[in-house]
Amino acid sequence: MSYAYYPGCSLTHSAEPYDLSTRAICEAFGLALAEIDDWNCCGATEYISINKAGAYGLVGRNLALASEQEGVRELVAPCSACYLNLRKVDHNMGVYPSIEAMTNYALAAGGLHYTPGSLHIRHLLDVVVEDVGYDAIAAKVVRKLDGLRLAPYYGCLIVRPQINGGTADPEYPTHLDRLLMTIGAEVVDFPLKTHCCGGHMSQISAETAYELIRHLLQNAADYDADAIVCACPMCQFNLDAFQSQVNRHFGTDYNIPVLYFTQMIGLALGMEAEELGIGREVVAADAALAKIGSAVPEVAAPRRPRRDDKALPMPRRREEV
Amino acid sequence: MHDPKSTGSFLSEVIATTPGAETLITCLQCGTCGGSCPSGPDMDYTPRQLFAMINAGMRDEVLRSNTPWYCVACYYCMVRCPKDIPITDLMYSLKRIAVREKLYDDRDAPDWSTSFIGYVETNGRSFEFGLATRYHLTHSPLKKVGVGPLAFELFSRDRMALTADRIRGIDQLRMILDRAKSLEAV
Numbered sequence: 335m336s337y338a339y340y341p342g343c344s345l346t347h348s349a350e351p352y353d354l355s356t357r358a359i360c361e362a363f364g365l366a367l368a369e370i371d372d373w374n375c376c377g378a379t380e381y382i383s384i385n386k387a388g389a390y391g392l393v394g395r396n397l398a399l400a401s402e403q404e405g406v407r408e409l410v411a412p413c414s415a416c417y418l419n420l421r422k423v424d425h426n427m428g429v430y431p432s433i434e435a436m437t438n439y440a441l442a443a444g445g446l447h448y449t450p451g452s453l454h455i456r457h458l459l460d461v462v463v464e465d466v467g468y469d470a471i472a473a474k475v476v477r478k479l480d481g482l483r484l485a486p487y488y489g490c491l492i493v494r495p496q497i498n499g500g501t502a503d504p505e506y507p508t509h510l511d512r513l514l515m516t517i518g519a520e521v522v523d524f525p526l527k528t529h530c531c532g533g534h535m536s537q538i539s540a541e542t543a544y545e546l547i548r549h550l551l552q553n554a555a556d557y558d559a560d561a562i563v564c565a566c567p568m569c570q571f572n573l574d575a576f577q578s579q580v581n582r583h584f585g586t587d588y589n590i591p592v593l594y595f596t597q598m599i600g601l602a603l604g605m606e607a608e609e610l611g612i613g614r615e616v617v618a619a620d621a622a623l624a625k626i627g628s629a630v631p632e633v634a635a636p637r638r639p640r641r642d643d644k645a646l647p648m649p650r651r652r653e654e655v
Numbered sequence: 656m657h658d659p660k661s662t663g664s665f666l667s668e669v670i671a672t673t674p675g676a677e678t679l680i681t682c683l684q685c686g687t688c689g690g691s692c693p694s695g696p697d698m699d700y701t702p703r704q705l706f707a708m709i710n711a712g713m714r715d716e717v718l719r720s721n722t723p724w725y726c727v728a729c730y731y732c733m734v735r736c737p738k739d740i741p742i743t744d745l746m747y748s749l750k751r752i753a754v755r756e757k758l759y760d761d762r763d764a765p766d767w768s769t770s771f772i773g774y775v776e777t778n779g780r781s782f783e784f785g786l787a788t789r790y791h792l793t794h795s796p797l798k799k800v801g802v803g804p805l806a807f808e809l810f811s812r813d814r815m816a817l818t819a820d821r822i823r824g825i826d827q828l829r830m831i832l833d834r835a836k837s838l839e840a841v
Binding site for chain 2: 343344346347348349350372373374375377378379380381382383384385386387388390391392394395426429430433436439440441442443444445446490491494495496504505529530532533534535537538539542546575576578579582613614615616633
């Protein structure tokens with residue numbers, strides 16, 4: 335199967351491990367990802383808070399570019415917020431003629447057009463579960479995640495709001511649970527599995543977010559989870575990067591690594607932690623990985639050259655003679 | 656007293672800018688929305704109260720309330736609403752009207768959104784480092800003691816770029832956004 339791939343801004347930097355592990359497992363499953371050429375930001379929850387027509391034009395450009403790709407009908411996004419924005423614009427353009435007219439009027443200024451319904455917009459988790467399927471995944475497992483207790487964290491936007499016929503329960507879905515069981519993990523009960531991570535509140539009203547993050551961490555701790563497994567870069571960021579601040583704020587001592595479901599699948603398929611971007615989380619995953627005989631690699635950061643070879647070289651100290 | 660359903664009322668203004676919001680007039684005042692809301696305790700008014708106020712034409716009080724700005728867009732209220740009111744989308748609409756008319760008391764959330772889209776309009780992509788530094792240095796920086804160490808943690812794990820990425824088609828995107836804004840749709 336061939337998919338237009340929309341990584342979204344987070345996956346280029348703060349959630350790059352999600353991008354690496356997504357590409358790695360899709361290749362292993364024979365899912366061909368064709369990244370949308372020159373895609374732009376989806377606007378997150380911010381653009382629609384300021385300007386409606388602009389928000390639709392922003393997302394519309396991505397849909398128009400994707401639908402121009404040869405032979406592609408399916409569009410996959412690993413980020414839950416991007417997924418919802420793409421899906422919502424396609425859906426609303428199809429249902430409300432005034433929105434379709436507004437969006438295409440804006441797109442025409444850039445020489446683009448999008449016909450609603452020409453793409454089937456899906457979250458990566460749904461693609462893995464539905465198009466690859468549990469049996470085919472199980473058949474590829476070479477390292478069962480035996481003894482690893484995982485809390486399946488869906489977050490909000492994979493299952494809510496229910497537009498375009500989403501099939502999972504909006505409050506208590508189970509497909510990520512089943513997926514993690516398929517790769518041999520022990521899935522703990524996680525009653526808050528679709529509760530909010532705080533979204534952008536971690537930036538603008540930290541105490542509101544800390545409270546929500548604390549609930550989720552406490553819930554995972556109550557069930558002795560070795561790790562929380564998520565499917566959204568915002569969820570990962572809030573639970574991982576803000577965990578120490580939550581601890582300071584509430585006097586708690588949570589120490590729960592937060593990994594992506596794609597990383598867990600990659601480990602089960604026998605891939606190395608490093609190629610899955612493991613080791614770049616703030617809360618170290620050593621203890622969890624040791625349980626399945628894998629290790630967190632040392633990360634020498636930053637690894638990519640940030641300048642091209644025409645730039646001046648970095649001054650170095652002369653070697654001692 | 657004017658008829659809240661007449662054209663020109665605040666209620667019709669809010670409905671007109673929100674896809675599928677005609678159902679707002681059927682609000683039962685059951686309170687399921689507020690009861691489902693993770694940030695309800697921080698809000699001036701719960702969504703249920705806000706909808707009664709919209710119906711009553713209390714334009715200024717509604718637009719000045721912090722309620723929409725505390726919405727985390729989790730959509731719990733929306734999937735639970737017995738009358739299928741697109742509550743989250745209504746919150747976005749209220750934010751847009753409040754921003755257009757500069758009717759908000761606490762600048763933090765509107766400033767965050769505005770800074771975010773500023774980078775998107777300049778580069779076509781979001782820019783986490785620029786956004787975080789610009790925003791946190793201008794909004795109660797002394798209360799943000801944890802932000803510096805966090806930025807360092809992320810940088811040391813190669814999860815934060817210090818320069819922005821720019822798309823090739825930025826001119827095309829700006830033409831699209833300029834045309835969109837000319838519609839003055841809120």
